[in-house]
Amino acid sequence: MNKTILVTKRLTLAPLNKSDKSLFIELCMDPKVMEHCYDPSTLEEAEAGFEAFSQPWDCNSHDWLCFGITETNTGEKVGNISVKILDHKQHIGEVGFLLNPCKQGKGYAFEALKRVKAFSFDVLNLKKLKAICSTQNTSSIKLLEKSGFIQAAILKNNVVIKGKSIDDYQYEYMR
Template structure:
C-alpha cells in the first residue's frame, strides 16, 4: 500500500488518524460507556491517546491491520474509528473493530463506516472472511454486525483477559459470498 487509503461514504470520510487528532479521540476514548466493551479503561488525557495512535501506525507497518478515523464530511473531527486487526493474509481473514463517540450513537454512522470498511476488506485485501469478537453484554454492537450480515458462530469462553477479568466473546463472521453488493 503506497498511500493510506481514504474511504468516502455518503456522510463520512474514513482517513488515517494523526497525532493532531488526539484531542478529538480523547473526547470519546475517555468515555466509560464507549470503552467499556473494548477491554480498556477510559483514557485520562489526550497524551494517553497518542499510544492508541501509535498502535494504529504499528499494525499498518506490520501488515497486521489498518484503522481508519471516522470523520463527518461537514466537520472533519475524528468521532470514532473502524478497521481491521489480526489480519491473516495467508488465510484471507481479518477481525474488524469499531467504536464511536456516544453523541453520534443511533444515527447510522457506525453502520455506514462498518459497511464501507467491510466492502474495502473484501475488495482491496481480497479477504474471504471477516470476524467480529463481541462481548455478550454489548447488544448494540451485536445488532450492528447482524445488520451488516454477520452470523454468530459461537461463544469463546474466557477468550481475553482485560481490565483484571476474563471476558467471554461471541464470534461473529461474514464471508465474502454472504454479500450481495460485491
C-alpha cells in the same frame, strides 16, 4: 495504503492523523465507551495506542489499519474503524470500531462498516472478516447482525474488564 481514503454518502474514512488524536484518546479513556472492550486506558496508554494505530501500513502488515471517521459536511470527528489481516494465507481479517457516544444511533457505524467491508474484500482481497464483541454489548451485536455478520462462536472468559472475566461473541462475515 496509508493514503487510502474511503468515502460514503455522509462520511470520510482516512488513516488516523493528528486531527484524530484527541477523540481517539478520549474514547480509549472513557469508561462508558470501553465498558465492553477493555479497562479504560490511562493517558499514557491511550497516547501509545494512538501512535501504534497510526503507524504506516501495507497489505503485508500484521497490525491494524485504523481509519478516523469524519462527517464529510461538518468535519466533525465521529470515531474510528479498523481492519487487521489475521491470516494472510487464508485471507482472513478482523474489524473493530469505536464511536463517540454522541454520534451513536445515527447509522454512522453501519455506514462505515459497510464501506470497510467492501474495501476489505475488493482491495485487500480478504475472504472472511471476523469481529469480536462482548456478549453484553447489545449495540455492537445489533450492528454486526444488521451488517450481515453471523455469530460463529462464544469465547468464554476472553477478556478481563475491571477484574471480571467477560465472554465475547465471535462474528464472521463472508462475501
